[in-house]
Amino acid sequence: MNKIEAKKVNVFYGDKQALFDINMDIPERQVTALIGPSGCGKSTFLRCLNRMNDVIEICKVEGEIKINDYDINQKSTDVVRLREKIGMVFQKPNPFPKTLYENISYGPEIHGMAQSKDELDQIVEDSLKKAALWNEVKDRLNEPGTGLSGGQQQRLCIARAISVKPEVILMDEPCSALDPIATAQIEELIDELKKEHTIVIVTHSMSQAARVSQQTGFFHLGKLIEVGSTDKIFKNPNQQQTQDYITGRFG
């Protein structure tokens, strides 16, 4: 079943077109990887899915993006509700300069998800456990989130994203600032999270895409060149360009 269906998506930064007629379906409770050379529009596409491009004044998004069969790319869409359903993890870990606890509790609080302090404590604990961070930080929940290591910070950001129980989690190169061990931890985590969430991940690492994803989309110069099961894309792509990129002949 498809969670997200993008049809004829065109994105413009001012006069410059960044995405051309993107059609892509994203299946539920699977990991979809977006790969492609730098500047090809992966982040731009990802940010369309939770309307983060709204923040950029010159950015215009055209086309239809259906999530649960509802077109989110209309004026009447309530972006606050949308972003509650679609979480996001950024390339650079960006915890709030507040305590660990407050980092996680912020989302549930602004969305009124907890009736009591106990319930909130429970959400914080569950989110940290799911993000495989609980054991490392359970004794220092009142310390600042910025005091963690890079990998811990990124897992904190993942915990923050899942605290509001989103249906979809968008990740923009979540491991690019991390060492191999932290990367392995996050990849394991992604594998775990896909049981409950639909995940879209942008990555520059072919091996990472191959390891974590079930579906892969290859972007080039603002166009979606090819999309299909990860197995097929990596073993037997239809397009020569895809083959070249995956084997490292360009990009």
Place this chain on the structure above:
Amino acid sequence: MINREEFLNKRYKAEKRFQMYGKTAIILALLFLAVFLFKIFSTGYTAFQKTWIIVPINYDPEFMYLDANQKPSMEDLQDSEYFDVGIESFAALDQNANEDQITDIKRMFAFIFEEEIKDHILSNPDDFGKIVEVKLTASDDLDQVFKGNYPRDLPEERRRVNDYQLNIFDRLNSEGKVVSNFNFSFFTNADSREAELAGIASSFMGSLFSILVCLAVSFPVALLAAIYLEEFAPKNRLTDFIEVNINNLAAVPSIVFGLLGLGVLLAVFGLPRSTPLVGGITLSLMTLPTIIIAARASLKAVPPSIREAALAMGASKMQTTLHHTVPLSLPGTLSGTIIGLAQALGETAPLILIGMVAFVNTIPGSPMDPAASLPVQIYIWAESAERGFVEKVSACIMVLLIFLVLMNLAAQMIRHKFEKKWN
């Protein structure tokens, strides 16, 4: 071919020279500061001392127009006259004094000697009918004589203190009857025409109220303006125009704001003249652009990734701003505010224009009462001819400087607290 060795040497030398220039500049600046502070302190510290002369006061019922055979009630003492008590007691300092000389002796004391004599008997009613020693404030000239600031060697006709007075004073001094204490009245008295009585209470309170009004008006307005311009306003011609004009406003000479206060606050709105209320609002026009600029700069310095994080969590624009951006920018905003207020605290020109230069001998109890302000007080005293005001000017500058230092310390503390909390 260039000699590389020599080339390198030249570079190192240039580097050393550059550092030297920097050090010299800093030493020069410190030197100026030291000279300035030394001058202020050495002329000003005596103002914190006050000279008293101890005089046997004769509480003779006859001089008080009271019945000698009956213990007077408090009301009697309260209503009684003390001028004659004073004059008779002064006359007793020199048995042979003639009329004129008694007047000379009287002039050795502050004109409030009657009050002081009265205050003593009111708090010691048992001294009625007795001769007791009472501390009276010395005149400002004798105060200066005692502090060694008075040119005693001038020819007599060019002095306000004559030889007769000096003789009496020296005699009393050698008997240990001249004492000096910490000058509390400098802090508790309002301004006065008599230097020995003049204090900074009125101008201090005036400055304090002005600054509070200024803070209350400019901080919220500036913060909201900065938040709107930085976080919400679309970037277009109009906002560019506003931005340029805010920057221009920061460069407008303060006297222009004084004229604005005069023309608008006093003339159009009819607010009361000479009050910290008007002074504070006028000053806030000056601090407004300073705070807006500081607040915008510190809002800009908040990393965009924090805003993105909040937005991606589903926070609305307003929540993102109020929960994250503004708190993070607050330390910078506060330090900008303090700088603005410190500038305002030292402002004289606009306050003179709105009438805060008037002679005020009462202590304001609210921003609606007439008051002076510390810098204006300095200006007023510096204009006065009496020798006694010279030290007061320096003392007032000291108080102003201490006020400024305290403000900066407060700002630092607030900053520190916030920074600990957010990082």
